[in-house]
Amino acid sequence: MSKRIITITRQYGSGGREIGEKLAKRLDIEFYDNKLLDIAAKDSGIHKTHFEESDERRTNSFLYLLSTTYGQGGVPFDDALFFAQLNAIQKIASRESCVIIGRCADYALRDFNNVVNIYITAPLEDRIKRAINSYGIGEKHAAEYVKRMDKQRISYYNYYTDKRWGVPENYELCVDSAALGIDGSVDLLESFIKMYFKE
Amino acid sequence: MSKRIITITRQYGSGGREIGEKLAKRLDIEFYDNKLLDIAAKDSGIHKTHFEESDERRTNSFLYLLSTTYGQGGVPFDDALFFAQLNAIQKIASRESCVIIGRCADYALRDFNNVVNIYITAPLEDRIKRAINSYGIGEKHAAEYVKRMDKQRISYYNYYTDKRWGVPENYELCVDSAALGIDGSVDLLESFIKMYFKE
Numbered sequence: 507m508s509k510r511i512i513t514i515t516r517q518y519g520s521g522g523r524e525i526g527e528k529l530a531k532r533l534d535i536e537f538y539d540n541k542l543l544d545i546a547a548k549d550s551g552i553h554k555t556h557f558e559e560s561d562e563r564r565t566n567s568f569l570y571l572l573s574t575t576y577g578q579g580g581v582p583f584d585d586a587l588f589f590a591q592l593n594a595i596q597k598i599a600s601r602e603s604c605v606i607i608g609r610c611a612d613y614a615l616r617d618f619n620n621v622v623n624i625y626i627t628a629p630l631e632d633r634i635k636r637a638i639n640s641y642g643i644g645e646k647h648a649a650e651y652v653k654r655m656d657k658q659r660i661s662y663y664n665y666y667t668d669k670r671w672g673v674p675e676n677y678e679l680c681v682d683s684a685a686l687g688i689d690g691s692v693d694l695l696e697s698f699i700k701m702y703f704k705e
Numbered sequence: 706m707s708k709r710i711i712t713i714t715r716q717y718g719s720g721g722r723e724i725g726e727k728l729a730k731r732l733d734i735e736f737y738d739n740k741l742l743d744i745a746a747k748d749s750g751i752h753k754t755h756f757e758e759s760d761e762r763r764t765n766s767f768l769y770l771l772s773t774t775y776g777q778g779g780v781p782f783d784d785a786l787f788f789a790q791l792n793a794i795q796k797i798a799s800r801e802s803c804v805i806i807g808r809c810a811d812y813a814l815r816d817f818n819n820v821v822n823i824y825i826t827a828p829l830e831d832r833i834k835r836a837i838n839s840y841g842i843g844e845k846h847a848a849e850y851v852k853r854m855d856k857q858r859i860s861y862y863n864y865y866t867d868k869r870w871g872v873p874e875n876y877e878l879c880v881d882s883a884a885l886g887i888d889g890s891v892d893l894l895e896s897f898i899k900m901y902f903k904e
Contacts, residue, residue, distance in 0.1 A: 517874075622884070627873045674826050674871060675716075680879035685821070686900050697896055701885055 510535065510603045510703050511621040513611035515663075515671070518655035519633030519641070521683045521691075522626035526605045528692045533699060535603040542594055542609060549597070550590035560587055562608055563658035564665055588666050608659070612676065613667035622702055624695065625672060625680040632684050678702070709734060709802040709902050710820040712810035714862075714870070717854035718832030718840070720882045720890070721825030725804045727891045732898060734802040741793055741808060748796070749789035756786055761807055762857035763864055787865050807858070811875065812866035821901055823894065824871060824879040831883050877901070 510533065516522020523539055530537035543561070547554035564584060581589070588610075595614040598604055599621070612623040628636075633652050637643040643651050663671040674680050679698055683691045709732065715721020722738055729736035742760070746753035763783060780788070787809075794813040797803055798820070811822040827835075832851050836842040842850050862870040873879050878897055882890045 625873055625879075629874070672873060674824055674873055674879040675828070675881070677879070678881045678884040680824075680873040680876070682874070682877045685877040686897075690900055694893075694897055694900065698885075698893055701889055701893065 508703055509620045510699065511599045511615060511618065512605045512699065513615060513621065513623045514605060514607050514626060515612060515623070515677070516608065516626040517628060517633060517672075518659065519636040519652050520626045520628040521636060521688050523607050524688055525626055525681075525683060525691050525695065526607050528688070529695050529699070530605040532692060532696050533603070533605075535605065536598075537605050537607075538598060539607040542591065542598070542606065545598065546587075546590040546594040549594060550586070552587065552590060556583075557587055557591070560584060562662050564662050610663055610667055613663075613669060620703075622679075622699060623677045625674070625677040626683055626691070627672075627680065628683045707902055708819045709898065710798045710814060710817065711804045711898060712814060712820065712822045713804060713806050713825060714811060714822070714876070715807065715825040716827060716832060716871075717858065718835040718851050719825045719827040720835060720887050722806050723887055724825055724880075724882060724890050724894065725806050727887070728894050728898070729804040731891060731895050732802070732804075734804065735797075736804050736806075737797060738806040741790065741797070741805065744797065745786075745789040745793040748793060749785070751786065751789060755782075756790070759783060759786055761861050763861050809862055809866055812862075812868060819902070821878075821898060822876045824873070824876040825882055825890070826871075826879060827882045 512526075512529065512533075512535075514522050514526040516526075526539070527537050540558075543554055543557040546552075547557055591609050592614045595606060595609065595611050596618075598606070599615050599618055612621075615621045630649075630652070634648045637648045637652050638645050660671045663669075669676050679695070681691050681694065685691075686694055711725075711728065711732075711734075713721050713725040715725075725738070726736050739757075742753055742756040745751075746756055790808050791813045794805060794808065794810050795817075797805070798814050798817055811820075814820045829848075829851065833847045836847045836851050837844050859870045862868075868875050878894070880890050880893065884890075885893055
């Protein structure tokens with residue numbers, strides 16, 4: 507069986523992470539979300555808390571960029587974190603079939619074979635509900651929070667890649683998770699992946 | 706069985722029309738592409754050639770808009786053509802299951818139930834090849850032609866609707882037809898539609 511790499515880009519609260527995790531189980535392949543940061547931290551020698559603090563968002567501070575550089579090359583610290591993740595993604599994809607959530611994985615693997623890129627959306631009202639019920643975000647600020655998380659991810663992606671976040675042409679498939687629900691979306695994606703890799 | 710309305714928005718040369726036609730056959734429901742214009746022409750009393758001449762594009766001429774109005778209300782002629790198609794789409798969707806290609810059908814049916822909106826893309830190089838091999842566009846100007854057709858459709862859609870063309874959130878599913886090919890895409894969409902309508 508050929509290696510199968512699946513990247514999932516997801517709107518905040520769309521259930522993309524859950525879909526990815528269930529899809530990996532169905533396909534019996536590894537699942538990388540937060541676990542990716544462990545590898546990036548270990549390989550780069552930068553403490554994991556730094557990756558977690560700036561996960562898929564730019565610090566955006568000019569002073570911060572001026573004052574914090576990393577290593578002998580004087581790379582801004584943000585960039586060092588990005589490149590450590592990019593290396594980790596490429597290392598993982600070189601060795602095994604997997605599902606990778608976010609972190610510009612589609613961009614990191616743009617020159618790799620056997621990569622399928624998926625984008626998961628959901629209507630805003632569904633995403634706000636998931637933020638409240640599943641992620642414990644306070645009802646009062648949930649709408650604002652969801653929109654801010656999207657903006658952070660979009661800004662991070664568009665800054666570090668030469669592609670645009672959420673443009674259908676960048677993905678083999680874009681799925682509105684509200685159409686079939688979480689498990690239905692996993693069913694559809696499982697069929698799609700099996701058809702794509704001609705199993 | 707409940708009524709099933711499927712709208713297909715497609716990039717020029719993506720094979721979206723062919724996918725829609727095959728999907729309609731598989732589901733044994735009506736298929737509307739050019740045929741929609743017959744109904745719009747018949748119901749509005751405007752000759753079909755006018756619909757064909759400005760099919761999914763704006764004439765974009767200020768003088769034209771000034772000089773050509775239609776009917777007692779003095780509606781610009783372009784708008785009269787748009788509204789005649791909108792009425793035809795709503796009439797068809799009220800009476801039968803169908804696949805409708807383009808013509809802002811997703812917008813026309815935004816308040817209807819049992820509607821699934823699909824967007825079909827393909828890499829630019831594939832679309833140029835299809836324009837040359839299937840639509841007989843000259844090789845020299847094919848790339849330019851494909852891009853202009855896209856621009857016309859996008860401009861038409863964004864002018865007449867309050868939505869943006871090609872934004873994943875507007876569709877239940879976006880499919881890159883190059884991922885599975887035309888027949889593979891039809892297979893996937895058939896599964897999706899059957900899951901969506903819980904058959």
